[in-house]
Amino acid sequence: MHLHPPRRTADTRLLSAALELVAERGYRGATTRRIAERAGVAEVTLFRRFKTKARLVAEAVRWATADLGSLAQEPTGDLRTDLVRLARVYNDLIQTRRGLVLRILPELGREPALQKVFREVMETRLGGVFALFQHYQAAGRLEAEPVAAQALAFLGPLFARNLLGEALGLEVPFQPEAYVERYLVGRERRD
The missing domain is CATH 1.10.357.10 (Tetracycline Repressor, domain 2)
Known part of the structure; x- marks a missing residue:
């Protein structure tokens, strides 16, 4: 039986995507749509979990x-x-x-x-x-x-x-x- 490694949680993927996109495109260019797409989640998930892009970026910096x-x-x-x-x-x-x-x-x-x-x-x-x-x-x-x-x-x-x-x-x-x-x-x- 082949076991797959556990998938990162949606929160972790969102935090990582936010950091990557801010690094690549700057704060304004890291739109919530792009962050959600990079994380592989719906944009509504981002807003449900973090409410705003500023809160998401804040949590991402804390995490990093x-x-x-x-x-x-x-x-x-x-x-x-x-x-x-x-x-x-x-x-x-x-x-x-x-x-x-x-x-x-x-x-x-x-x-x-x-x-x-x-x-x-x-x-x-x-x-x-x-x-x-x-x-x-x-x-x-x-x-x-x-x-x-x-x-x-x-x-x-x-x-x-x-x-x-x-x-x-x-x-x-x-x-x-x-x-x-x-x-x-x-x-x-x-x-």
């Missing part, structure tokens, strides 16, 4: 960034291990979703619904990352500075490296251990 939020919430006690793990997950997330990010960023200023969604989702996801840096500051392992500044100083270069590499067509190898060591220079407390 879930790993980032959960990773940073549980410090192991080993600063380097946690930062290397964060760097890997964040780098992988950007690598797999860079088309979406490249497409969404310019549209944030033009699409208030998308801007609101993106801000809310990123604040939620970055909250876990901020908590990781706050934990190590409280433990005396990192210099005291605003947590948001410290976290963004860590994430920003990874973000720029990936997006600039994509825009220029460059494949830049990533070495998370070396990246963390460079980041910690001047930030790690050695009391």
Whole structure:
């Protein structure tokens, strides 16, 4: 007897289709009709499950960034291990979703619904990352500075490296251990 792998749920197919189409066509070009067609469901299913395109895209971004939020919430006690793990997950997330990010960023200023969604989702996801840096500051392992500044100083270069590499067509190898060591220079407390 041949067993077929279980089909992805309609919700998962809709979330994936929304991300793909926003990456390909932008927010306006990712119509609910196109999203439903790509997901293999009726458009009414999209509206029944998510009510609006903005809600669907918001949920898709939450779904696509879930790993980032959960990773940073549980410090192991080993600063380097946690930062290397964060760097890997964040780098992988950007690598797999860079088309979406490249497409969404310019549209944030033009699409208030998308801007609101993106801000809310990123604040939620970055909250876990901020908590990781706050934990190590409280433990005396990192210099005291605003947590948001410290976290963004860590994430920003990874973000720029990936997006600039994509825009220029460059494949830049990533070495998370070396990246963390460079980041910690001047930030790690050695009391």
